[in-house]
Amino acid sequence: MTLIDYSVLRDLLAEFDALTSAHGDTAPDRRQRLEDVQYTLCVYTNVRDPEQAVARARNLLRQVEATGRT
Secondary structure: OOOOOHHHHHHHHHHHHHHHHHOOOOOOOHHHHHHHHHHHHHHHOOOOOHHHHHHHHHHHHHHHOOOOOO
16 A cells, blocks of 8 residues: 655646746756656656656546545
8 A cells, every 4th residue: 555645746746837837947946956856756656657646646646636635
């Protein structure tokens, strides 16, 4: 059974959204941080593809919020 800290997952998605909302910002440190967040989301969701990991993370949060758990 996988244990997920949903507050950490929520923070990771918020950071991912902030990093991807700055279109055209190609600063090396920003790109590296985005890669780090994507990697962490992959680990957290047990999914190898970053796009699928983001989708899985969003789905997990929707499910937990629907049940009233946080």
